[in-house]
Amino acid sequence: MKIAIYGQNIGKKNIDYLNKFIGYACDHSIEIYIEKSFSNILSSFKEFENLDFPVISHYKELTKDFSLMFTFGGDGTILSAITLIRDTGIPIVGVNTGNLGFLATFNKDVFIQKIDQIFNRKLYLMPRSLLWLKTSILYDHKFFNFALNEIVILRKETVSMITIDVYIDNEFLTSYWADGLIISTPTGSTGYSLSCGGPIISPENNNFVLTPISPHNLFSRPLIISDHQTVHLKVHSRVKYYSLSMDTRLISLNKDNELSIQKAPFYIYLLQEEKNTYYKTLREKLLWGMDQRN
Incomplete structure (x- = not known):
């Protein structure tokens, strides 16, 4: 299996989650490619100072044989990532290390717990129109x-x-x-x-x-x-x-x-926990029902 990792920034408090994820991928012989700018950001942390994975610097390098792209950040990170994915059909796993997270629906703690299901593609694939x-x-x-x-x-x-x-x-x-x-x-x-x-x-x-x-x-x-x-x-x-x-x-x-x-003549695909998670996301992110009467 071949995967891509993308991010625009990452705080020190999230390094441990990313380190566990990379360790899991390496233990399971999964090929890892990291977007070039994000690779440079990661190499500034001591945990990744010896980072030695191939990098992606152009959308043509993200070929259809990639199984998944993992984005670490918020919704803006996913919106930026689609300029690389384009019409390849590669599903995105959005790990929310940002704030709101309508698209990046995986909480970083849940993400680690669900990692086996994610790699085995046992979760729901949601197509999004453009x-x-x-x-x-x-x-x-x-x-x-x-x-x-x-x-x-x-x-x-x-x-x-x-x-x-x-x-x-x-x-x-x-x-x-x-x-x-x-x-x-x-x-x-x-x-x-x-x-x-x-x-x-x-x-x-x-x-x-x-x-x-x-x-x-x-x-x-x-x-x-x-x-x-x-x-x-x-x-x-x-x-x-x-x-x-x-x-x-x-x-x-x-x-x-x-x-x-x-x-657009193609879709972007987001890997999610379950089919009806959108309404759960609305309740949580927009604070629907957050009233003392409820």
């Missing part, structure tokens, strides 16, 4: 055109609102006068969209959510559409550029750049 972006003007080739959580259009270098014309399958929907617009997957519905008043959608649904950001219209509300539809956007602004974010990645685009957004 957004796929096409633009009318070529953008930086280094900017990956897919997102697991959301695509966000935001005003840039101005305090004035922007106007976003929205078309659904070539039919005009409306023009949002707002600070921006969020197009979210069900996975991303508990992120930025939620903080702007958007609904929570369980990940097995085939939907997108359009959530305006601070709209200058009392009747502008989030809209749920089928993910079989294509969203086309035209942006009007008093300045030349607007901001576009895709998960954790941010660029500036010329306002003449129109956007077309649809469902």
Whole structure:
């Protein structure tokens, strides 16, 4: 078996868990590859100063013969990791050493207890849909055109609102006068969209959510559409550029750049403890039911 390990940072208090995990993998003759930047971070700790595993520095090195990718961090770490995984179908095991952890659902203590089940793939594999972006003007080739959580259009270098014309399958929907617009997957519905008043959608649904950001219209509300539809956007602004974010990645685009957004032709797969863990996660992370009356 061949596995990959990815992280963006790790605190000293979590080193022991990672050390136990690597020890287990070595004892079971599992091949370990570590993302290059994370390998450099680990080598700064005395426990890993003699770290001697092959590294991955480019997405092309993460081939389909890898069985699993383990991410150590929070949800942002997983969002960054998918730029390596792309369409390989390699499942992600998200070990939560961060804060919230909607995607990184394995608590580090539970992770160690479940390690045999994880490697034997006896847990539930949850597919997550992504957004796929096409633009009318070529953008930086280094900017990956897919997102697991959301695509966000935001005003840039101005305090004035922007106007976003929205078309659904070539039919005009409306023009949002707002600070921006969020197009979210069900996975991303508990992120930025939620903080702007958007609904929570369980990940097995085939939907997108359009959530305006601070709209200058009392009747502008989030809209749920089928993910079989294509969203086309035209942006009007008093300045030349607007901001576009895709998960954790941010660029500036010329306002003449129109956007077309649809469902990506592949999924990201997350290994989870059980099929219905999403609702348990909602209760725990959003503190649902945390009332003295309950």
